[in-house]
Amino acid sequence: MENKDNLRINLVYSFFALLFVVIGIRIFYLQILQNPFLKNLASRQYYRLVPLEGRRGDIFDRTGKVLATGMNSYSVFADPVMVKDAGKTAGILAANLSLPAGEIYRKLAKNKKGRFVWIKRKVSWFDKERIKKINLKGIGFIREEKRFYPQEMLASSVLGIVDVDNKGLEGMEVFYDNYLRGKNGIVRVLQDSHCREIIVSPQVITPQEGSDIVLTIDAQLQYWVENYLAETVRKFAASAGSVVVMDATTGEILSLANYPAFDPNSIDAASAKYLKNRAVCDMFEPGSVFKIVTLIAALDTKRYGETDTFFCENGLFKIPGATLHDWKPYGTLSFREVFKKSSNIGVGKIANGVGKEFIYSYIKKLRFGEKTGIDLPGEEDGSVKPLERWSKTTPYMVPIGQEVGVNILQLVRAIAVVANGGYLVKPHLLKSISGQNIYKDSESVKEYVLPPSTVEKAKDILISVVADGTGKLAAVDGIRIGGKTGTAQKFDFQLGRYSPSRYRANFVGFIDYSTVPLAMGITIDEPQKSHFGGVVAASLFKQIAQKCVKYLDGRSAFAKNEVKKDFSVVVAE
Amino acid sequence: MMKKILPPMLVAIIFAALFLRLHQKVQIYVEAYNLSKNYSVYNNLADKRDYLTYNFNKKVSVAKLSQWAEDNKFSLVGKNNVLALNLKKEAPAVAGRGFSIALSRFLGIPTASATAMAQEKK
Numbered sequence: 001m002e003n004k005d006n007l008r009i010n011l012v013y014s015f016f017a018l019l020f021v022v023i024g025i026r027i028f029y030l031q032i033l034q035n036p037f038l039k040n041l042a043s044r045q046y047y048r049l050v051p052l053e054g055r056r057g058d059i060f061d062r063t064g065k066v067l068a069t070g071m072n073s074y075s076v077f078a079d080p081v082m083v084k085d086a087g088k089t090a091g092i093l094a095a096n097l098s099l100p101a102g103e104i105y106r107k108l109a110k111n112k113k114g115r116f117v118w119i120k121r122k123v124s125w126f127d128k129e130r131i132k133k134i135n136l137k138g139i140g141f142i143r144e145e146k147r148f149y150p151q152e153m154l155a156s157s158v159l160g161i162v163d164v165d166n167k168g169l170e171g172m173e174v175f176y177d178n179y180l181r182g183k184n185g186i187v188r189v190l191q192d193s194h195c196r197e198i199i200v201s202p203q204v205i206t207p208q209e210g211s212d213i214v215l216t217i218d219a220q221l222q223y224w225v226e227n228y229l230a231e232t233v234r235k236f237a238a239s240a241g242s243v244v245v246m247d248a249t250t251g252e253i254l255s256l257a258n259y260p261a262f263d264p265n266s267i268d269a270a271s272a273k274y275l276k277n278r279a280v281c282d283m284f285e286p287g288s289v290f291k292i293v294t295l296i297a298a299l300d301t302k303r304y305g306e307t308d309t310f311f312c313e314n315g316l317f318k319i320p321g322a323t324l325h326d327w328k329p330y331g332t333l334s335f336r337e338v339f340k341k342s343s344n345i346g347v348g349k350i351a352n353g354v355g356k357e358f359i360y361s362y363i364k365k366l367r368f369g370e371k372t373g374i375d376l377p378g379e380e381d382g383s384v385k386p387l388e389r390w391s392k393t394t395p396y397m398v399p400i401g402q403e404v405g406v407n408i409l410q411l412v413r414a415i416a417v418v419a420n421g422g423y424l425v426k427p428h429l430l431k432s433i434s435g436q437n438i439y440k441d442s443e444s445v446k447e448y449v450l451p452p453s454t455v456e457k458a459k460d461i462l463i464s465v466v467a468d469g470t471g472k473l474a475a476v477d478g479i480r481i482g483g484k485t486g487t488a489q490k491f492d493f494q495l496g497r498y499s500p501s502r503y504r505a506n507f508v509g510f511i512d513y514s515t516v517p518l519a520m521g522i523t524i525d526e527p528q529k530s531h532f533g534g535v536v537a538a539s540l541f542k543q544i545a546q547k548c549v550k551y552l553d554g555r556s557a558f559a560k561n562e563v564k565k566d567f568s569v570v571v572a573e
Numbered sequence: 574m575m576k577k578i579l580p581p582m583l584v585a586i587i588f589a590a591l592f593l594r595l596h597q598k599v600q601i602y603v604e605a606y607n608l609s610k611n612y613s614v615y616n617n618l619a620d621k622r623d624y625l626t627y628n629f630n631k632k633v634s635v636a637k638l639s640q641w642a643e644d645n646k647f648s649l650v651g652k653n654n655v656l657a658l659n660l661k662k663e664a665p666a667v668a669g670r671g672f673s674i675a676l677s678r679f680l681g682i683p684t685a686s687a688t689a690m691a692q693e694k695k
Binding site: 065066071072073074124125126143148150151152153154189219220222223224550551554 | 609616619620621623624626627630631634635636639649
């Protein structure tokens with residue numbers, strides 16, 4: 001009996017002992033052998049690596065005004081698994097975010113197994129706070145940087161735009177994207193079961209901020225140029241226009257304006273077509289403004305001078321394969337008068353007297369047919385027929401600005417040679433870059449192409465064009481201004497010839513200004529009420545020139561403390 | 574006696590040491606939590622600041638300021654312009670002015686002529 005009892009006791013004892021040994025082995029297996037694996041698994045559930053966005057660099061104008069900067073915003077996301085009532089949630093979000101409810105509902109319903117779906121990127125702090133107060137289940141926010149352009153449409157074609165991930169798409173934003181873009185860092189966070197961050201580790205891989213860039217653009221000048229350009233385009237019912245104002249000695253661009261423009265803060269389908277930077281991308285036949293090449297060639301080769309005269313065939317001149325017309329019938333004109341009155345026949349004769357080889361060489365010397373190298377994407381290099389492909393008509397057409405394609409920058413670069421004493425400069429928009437590990441000033445690139453003697457004579461003749469020639473409307477009292485007007489017929493591909501009703505009105509000129517000699521180019525596409533460069537573009541040049549000189553005078557006087565200040569002015573009651 | 578006290582004392586010391594270590598770890602987590610909370614507060618304030626800056630910049634862009642200056646007929650500073658600062662209001666030095674103003678007001682006559690003369694004198 002006792003033995004039987006002992007046996008039972010021993011059996012039960014052995015059973016429990018075995019049980020505990022098995023549990024002990026299991027514990028040993030999990031806690032000791034599987035410890036690294038399980039610890040890792042737990043860590044991945046509760047610890048998360050969060051990327052810290054490196055702030056994109058700011059863009060300033062030359063006076064320090066902010067043109068582009070970043071601001072914190074919130075992107076709304078949903079965890080479809082956690083969303084209880086997709087319909088109700090979609091309705092609430094739609095009302096607060098101005099999105100179609102159906103679209104949100106589709107995102108929530110379609111991705112039922114997924115744990116993440118964007119609802120809307122980069123909403124304002126105000127919208128985020130409003131949605132947060134509602135406390136919707138399964139809706140969260142991620143903090144992201146949004147690109148903001150405080151000056152709205154000002155210099156928009158220069159600045160460009162970025163995409164939703166802050167990557168440059170147009171303009172300076174894309175050209176200097178490598179400098180502007182920051183480098184992301186990482187931080188480890190401890191989160192709860194609802195994926196809310198509880199603790200952020202103080203040890204981070206610090207994000208690197210992007211570099212800031214300073215442009216050569218003067219925001220105040222840019223505003224006036226854009227305003228006047230818009231007024232002119234509207235006044236003459238034109239389709240578009242561009243203006244470039246450049247420091248003739250350094251190539252720094254003080255203003256580059258296009259009309260119509262866009263607001264980079266809100267690009268929609270309607271404004272997307274204005275993203276094209278016409279000043280850089282538009283190639284056109286320049287018309288009479290191109291006569292400056294013949295002027296320079298004739299003076300530099302000393303083939304012709306002030307004492308020479310030319311018979312302008314009373315406005316009709318037969319050339320091989322075509323007939324040259326003047327806009328007004330002229331008899332005999334002096335060398336100076338040919339350019340003052342912009343006689344096509346006179347210039348055609350001068351150009352053929354100089355020789356097509358020389359004309360071609362001066363075209364290439366002034367770098368027509370080549371990109372200026374401006375720091376903007378999409379520049380057109382223009383079109384200059386190689387000499388071997390010149391027909392019998394070409395030596396008469398090219399000097400008057402037909403059968404050749406240019407962009408407005410190339411024209412400004414060419415006129416700057418006359419303004420600055422004979423140097424070809426490189427137009428550029430970047431003044432300096434400064435960042436955590438970099439500081440770089442832009443360099444002025446200058447190439448000596450013409451001797452001062454040629455340039456001075458050309459300058460004098462171009463000043464007379466404005467003083468009492470076709471460019472009279474560009475004249476400003478008390479300021480030496482020179483330039484050349486151009487009224488270019490546009491080629492109609494449907495008609496197969498030059499259009500009788502579609503023109504481009506152009507003016508390129510310089511302001512012989514002691515502080516900063518300026519070169520300026522204006523092109524107005526398809527003006528309707530008048531198509532003459534001397535009317536449309538020259539009057540715009542005058543407006544801008546007056547403002548430029550007054551503004552730069554004032555800034556210079558202020559900087560040198562030359563402005564008279566009176567601290568004691570009293571106003572009688 | 575010592576042999577009896579030593580084991581419980583040892584256990585107590587080890588327990589105290591482990592407890593202190595645990596307390597230290599918990600403190601670190603508490604501090605980290607407070608730091609995160611402060612980061613949260615900071616981020617929220619920075620976001621609010623950005624939003625206000627956004628609104629402010631929209632109102633004082635170059636375009637808006639320039640338009641305001643044009644509407645209020647400001648002209649550009651130049652060498653030949655006098656930049657007037659600290660405009661002061663001062664009563665013009667005209668004898669009996671106070672009486673004449675009071676009388677003019679009583680009779681409903683404008684006082685412009687007296688002040689215009691004073692301005693001209695200045």
